[in-house]
Every structure is written in C-alpha cells, then in structure tokens.
Amino acid sequence: MTVWRPPAQFNRVQVSRDLLQDTLDHLDDGLNCEAIAYWAGTEDGEDLRVARVVRPIAYRGRRLVIVPVEEVSRVVNECMSFGDFLVAQLHTHPADEDHSKVDDCGTVSKREGFVSLVLPFYARSFTVETPSWFGYQLLNGVWVNFDIERIRVTA
Numbered sequence: 001m002t003v004w005r006p007p008a009q010f011n012r013v014q015v016s017r018d019l020l021q022d023t024l025d026h027l028d029d030g031l032n033c034e035a036i037a038y039w040a041g042t043e044d045g046e047d048l049r050v051a052r053v054v055r056p057i058a059y060r061g062r063r064l065v066i067v068p069v070e071e072v073s074r075v076v077n078e079c080m081s082f083g084d085f086l087v088a089q090l091h092t093h094p095a096d097e098d099h100s101k102v103d104d105c106g107t108v109s110k111r112e113g114f115v116s117l118v119l120p121f122y123a124r125s126f127t128v129e130t131p132s133w134f135g136y137q138l139l140n141g142v143w144v145n146f147d148i149e150r151i152r153v154t155a
C-alpha cells in the first residue's frame with residue numbers, strides 16, 4: 001500500500017464547478033439544520049485538486065453537526081482505498097458567525113494544512129456563481145484565516 005503524505009503547503013484548491021454544485025446540493029437541503037461535507041482529492045502540481053465530494057453520515061441540529069467517530073474511520077478508510085486524502089471540510093452555520101470552539105475541536109482532520117470552510121445561512125445564499133463562505137486552515141496547530149481566493153472553481 002502506498003503511504004501518501006498530503007502536503008501541508010500548497011498553492012490553491014481546485015474544484016470543478018460540477019463538484020461545487022454537488023457539494024452545495026448536499027449542504028443546502030432546505031432543513032433548518034447544519035450540514036457537512038468533505039472534499040477528497042490529490043495533489044496537482046502546486047495545487048490540490050478535489051476529486052470527489054464525501055457526504056458523511058452526521059447528527060444534525062439547528063446549530064450543530066457531528067460526524068460520529070465510526071463514520072470518520074469509514075471516510076478515512078475510503079480515502080485509502082481511493083488513494084486520495086481529505087482536502088477540506090465544509091459545513092453550514094445558521095448565521096454569519098465565526099468558527100466556533102466546537103468547530104476547532106470537531107474538525108475531522110488534525111492534519112497540518114487542512115482547510116475548514118464555513119458556509120453561512122445554511123448555504124442558502126450560496127451559488128456557484130456567487131460563493132459566500134469563509135475559511136480556516138490548520139497551521140502550526142492553530143486555526144488561522146484561509147484566503148478564500150485560493151479556491152479556484154474550474155470548468
């Protein structure tokens with residue numbers, strides 16, 4: 001088995017329009033509950049390229065979303081079988097608030113360079129043409145702002 005090492009350093013995250021739409025269709029399901037998805041992908045030169053959208057089983061509430069540990073294991077094993085890795089976590093919030101303490105603790109990956117994206121208002125104001133999100137990245141063990149311009153939506 002190949003042991004892949006996801007890079008902590010990369011330039012951009014490339015995601016196709018179709019995969020972004022798939023992500024949005026999953027996250028914005030019309031319920032007044034937070035929702036969550038992951039992006040799995042691989043390295044592409046200096047960038048990371050999203051290859052598929054992961055829709056984990058999750059406990060959902062008006063202002064929480066929790067992926068059970070067994071489901072996290074399943075997702076990680078699935079990545080190993082696909083030969084990719086988790087690039088980012090995406091989840092919705094009811095309003096336009098900051099990354100919460102729970103988010104810091106509950107993010108699926110503690111890997112250096114991992115990206116966590118938040119889509120406010122249950123992603124209802126989000127379209128592929130006019131994305132509305134903000135992001136964080138784990139650097140040196142601390143969540144710092146992630147420049148959303150580093151996400152490139154491709155054709």
Ligand SMILES: [Zn+2]
Nearest residue numbers: 091093100103
């Ligand atoms: Zn949150």
